[in-house]
Amino acid sequence: xxxxxxxxxxxxxxxxxxxxxxxxxxxxxxxxxxxxxxxxxxxxxxxxxxxxxxxxxxxxxxxxxxxxxxxxxxxxxxxxxxxxxxxxxxxxxxxxxxxxxxxxxxxxxxxxxxxxxxxxxxxxxxxxxxxxxxxxxxxxxxxxxxxxxxxxxxxxxxxxxxxxxxxxxxxxxxxxxxxxxxxxxxxxxxxxxxxxxx
Amino acid sequence: xxxxxxxxxxxxxxxxxxxxxxxxxxxxxxxxxxxxxxxxxxxxxxxxxxxxxxxxxxxxxxxxxxxxxxxxxxxxxxxxxxxxxxxxxxxxxxxxxxxxxxxxxxxxxxxxxxxxxxxxxxxxxxxxxxxxxxxxxxxxxxxxxxxxxxxxxxxxxxxxxxxxxxxxxxxxxxxxxxxxxxxxxxxxxxxxxxxxxxxxxxxxxxxxxxxxxxxxxxxxxxxxxxxxxxxxxxxxxxxxxxxxxxxxxxxxxxxxxxxxxxxxxxxxxxxxxxxxxxxxxxxxxxxxxxxxxxxxxxxxxxxxxxxxxxxxxxxxxxxxxxxxxxxxxxxxxxxxxxxxxxxxxxxxxxxxxxxxxxxxxxxxxxxxxxxxxxxxxxxxxxxxxxxxxxxxxxxxxxxxxxxxxxxxxxxxxxxxxxxxxxxxxxxxxxxxxxxxxxxxxxxxxxxxxxxxxxxxxxxxxxxxxxxxxxxxxxxxxxxxxxxxxxxxxxxxxxxxxxxxxxxxxxxxxxxxxxxxxxxxxxxxxxxxxxxxxxxxxxxxxxx
Numbered sequence: 001x002x003x004x005x006x007x008x009x010x011x012x013x014x015x016x017x018x019x020x021x022x023x024x025x026x027x028x029x030x031x032x033x034x035x036x037x038x039x040x041x042x043x044x045x046x047x048x049x050x051x052x053x054x055x056x057x058x059x060x061x062x063x064x065x066x067x068x069x070x071x072x073x074x075x076x077x078x079x080x081x082x083x084x085x086x087x088x089x090x091x092x093x094x095x096x097x098x099x100x101x102x103x104x105x106x107x108x109x110x111x112x113x114x115x116x117x118x119x120x121x122x123x124x125x126x127x128x129x130x131x132x133x134x135x136x137x138x139x140x141x142x143x144x145x146x147x148x149x150x151x152x153x154x155x156x157x158x159x160x161x162x163x164x165x166x167x168x169x170x171x172x173x174x175x176x177x178x179x180x181x182x183x184x185x186x187x188x189x190x191x192x193x194x195x196x197x198x
Numbered sequence: 199x200x201x202x203x204x205x206x207x208x209x210x211x212x213x214x215x216x217x218x219x220x221x222x223x224x225x226x227x228x229x230x231x232x233x234x235x236x237x238x239x240x241x242x243x244x245x246x247x248x249x250x251x252x253x254x255x256x257x258x259x260x261x262x263x264x265x266x267x268x269x270x271x272x273x274x275x276x277x278x279x280x281x282x283x284x285x286x287x288x289x290x291x292x293x294x295x296x297x298x299x300x301x302x303x304x305x306x307x308x309x310x311x312x313x314x315x316x317x318x319x320x321x322x323x324x325x326x327x328x329x330x331x332x333x334x335x336x337x338x339x340x341x342x343x344x345x346x347x348x349x350x351x352x353x354x355x356x357x358x359x360x361x362x363x364x365x366x367x368x369x370x371x372x373x374x375x376x377x378x379x380x381x382x383x384x385x386x387x388x389x390x391x392x393x394x395x396x397x398x399x400x401x402x403x404x405x406x407x408x409x410x411x412x413x414x415x416x417x418x419x420x421x422x423x424x425x426x427x428x429x430x431x432x433x434x435x436x437x438x439x440x441x442x443x444x445x446x447x448x449x450x451x452x453x454x455x456x457x458x459x460x461x462x463x464x465x466x467x468x469x470x471x472x473x474x475x476x477x478x479x480x481x482x483x484x485x486x487x488x489x490x491x492x493x494x495x496x497x498x499x500x501x502x503x504x505x506x507x508x509x510x511x512x513x514x515x516x517x518x519x520x521x522x523x524x525x526x527x528x529x530x531x532x533x534x535x536x537x538x539x540x541x542x543x544x545x546x547x548x549x550x551x552x553x554x555x556x557x558x559x560x561x562x563x564x565x566x567x568x569x570x571x572x573x574x575x576x577x578x579x580x581x582x583x584x585x586x587x588x589x590x591x592x593x594x595x596x597x598x599x600x601x602x603x604x605x606x607x608x609x610x611x612x613x614x615x616x617x618x619x620x621x622x623x624x625x626x627x628x629x630x631x632x633x634x635x636x637x638x639x640x641x642x643x644x645x646x647x648x649x650x651x652x653x654x655x656x657x658x659x660x661x662x663x664x665x666x667x668x669x670x671x672x673x674x675x676x677x678x679x680x681x682x683x684x685x686x687x688x689x690x691x692x693x694x695x696x697x698x699x700x701x702x703x704x705x706x707x708x709x710x711x712x713x714x715x716x717x718x719x720x721x722x723x724x725x726x727x728x729x730x731x732x733x734x735x736x737x738x739x740x741x
Contacts, residue, residue: 044564044567050723056719058290058719059290059719062290062718065290068313076254126440
């Protein structure tokens, strides 16, 4: 007996649907089964962009600033990853930074010893920056040492391999250059058929 | 720091300072104050890269350091400043404003200081003079004194300010810095000193810079190097070491706000009223603080005397204009007294609120149509309305009004307020009222704007990446063309090189440039809306 006589075709709710504005006989909008699309179709086109001298000047400024940022010392790039073998063209291509060192002094000359000035606060930031720079240099020298060590390791490996190959060839007790096994004799005559052999 | 803000900050940092700084910056923004070791460990970046990124961020004012939370013995903690990073979006607008106010010299000064973060005056003057000389014709060069005069004008009008001295950390004994708190024993108890707290903030250093700009020639490189070394030695002997200058963003924002108010008056009323308001704002530039709700009262006599000479209106006409401005529903100007022919103030806070309201209304109008905008304006004016009342007041048929209201509700631009009639909150006996709250809606739109700009930047990066090969090829060909022209080649060779780019590729390049220009200028325009909404929200905070 509960719910008899109320709006058939719709569920019973605890509040009056009239208040929300859904009168009798109105159909509800269809239920949705999936999330709304990522790029829904726009019912209205947006207003076109402003144009004018001011706008174009600011556009040019923006693009110039973007390009100039890449050349400033504030743009930090990671060190290019070391490839497995040093290649010949590395000498001629120095596009990527070899290590992550950047040669900048953030706005103050590094070598000048300042006389005692009343602006004590600045010295704090300067000493801090100087210590950071010294750390940079220490890291740089460490990295250079590491680089050198790696290079010396590679050089040592190569002579070792060559030694290994020589050892492998000298399996016999005889010196290879003394024994002429006649292979070269045949090879020469194949190349020069025109000349008579004397 | 909302998610959208952090995403936008990350993209801006990546564009301007590279990926390493972006990683460190977003980590700091998300995580709050952290010390060096934590940052290095959590971002898996080597320590020297972290140090360099932090240096770059501190140099540009995006990061502050202070003693740790556990007292003076704990390691230094770094805090990133989200707002400062978002300012990067507005750099072109600052530079353009400097150009309109102080010419090319002022423009270049502001550009240099913005790009470098903190600069000494002597450095700035020399760099700007060199750049101006480079653009001038042969044989002429720029005097340092002209650049110095432009610089001092910028400082006098507070567009440039000294960087705040660094807070004392630990046991530094001498306390001649005026900004730090008096007792060195108090660790980070107060906020880091702002630039304004330094009384020398706008004082020019006593430095005499005499010289002319140097023109960079590519032919005599070796001489330039030697000359450059000598110039470097001279730089070090200038008298203003340690006095760094930065751009005063608040002053620029004040200028933009004044411009917005003046143009609003001009479009609502007429040119003469906007001139009157401009005069009033100009007179109260130095006496108004940043967060004042209204300017100092100005008497009509003073306004009459300070009007620009080419706007000669008679006194009774001025009084009529002023009474018109006061009666206008936008409430830009208010009357605060009757002495001196009438005391008038410019209601800054109310003007900002009205400008923000106009922005919200126009957003609703462009997205949902003018009838939804009518409903929105109605709700803003009448505060709380029932469904039936909305239909009646807006004169829109019930079905459509219901649809529009629900669309606005689903976009969160309109809220439902329940008012129960009975204590048990029975739904059948509750009023449901629709309402619009201006401040939360403004915040919502501001976040939408941040998301929009981030999407624009990402799309631009995507487009650039897609056509990277083509862009590199065109750059190479331009370089070849330039070098050929410099070494004097024949036209046939030039055309041959130019034909290396085929016609469809040229079209593609054109389309790409067009898209990127559009995306860039859209970013600039969205930033104007961002500025309005941010100013409005900021003005309501400091009540």
